[in-house]
Amino acid sequence: MDMKEAIRLCVCRMCPSFVDCKEEIAFCMAEKSTSDCITKENGCLCPGCPVQDREEFQHVYYCTKGCEKEQHETS
């Protein structure tokens, strides 16, 4: 899946942890590691997201902990 499609399907904007500072969403795929403005983990909707499902990603809190690749490498 490309980044454009991931951003279209991403449910981060509905998440209780989400803070909008006009940055790119789909944090699971992002090259940039974490969000500049999301710091509090108040729940994560990634486990129900179609991107997570289709890409078979295994982690959560990509906005605060880093993208799938990063979390995969450090776990």
Ligand code: SF4
């Ligand atoms: S898995 Fe999470 S970060 Fe990735 S696109 Fe879905 S909601 Fe956004």
Ligand code: SF4
């Ligand atoms: S990565 Fe998870 S915790 Fe962060 S905004 Fe997206 S759904 Fe919410």
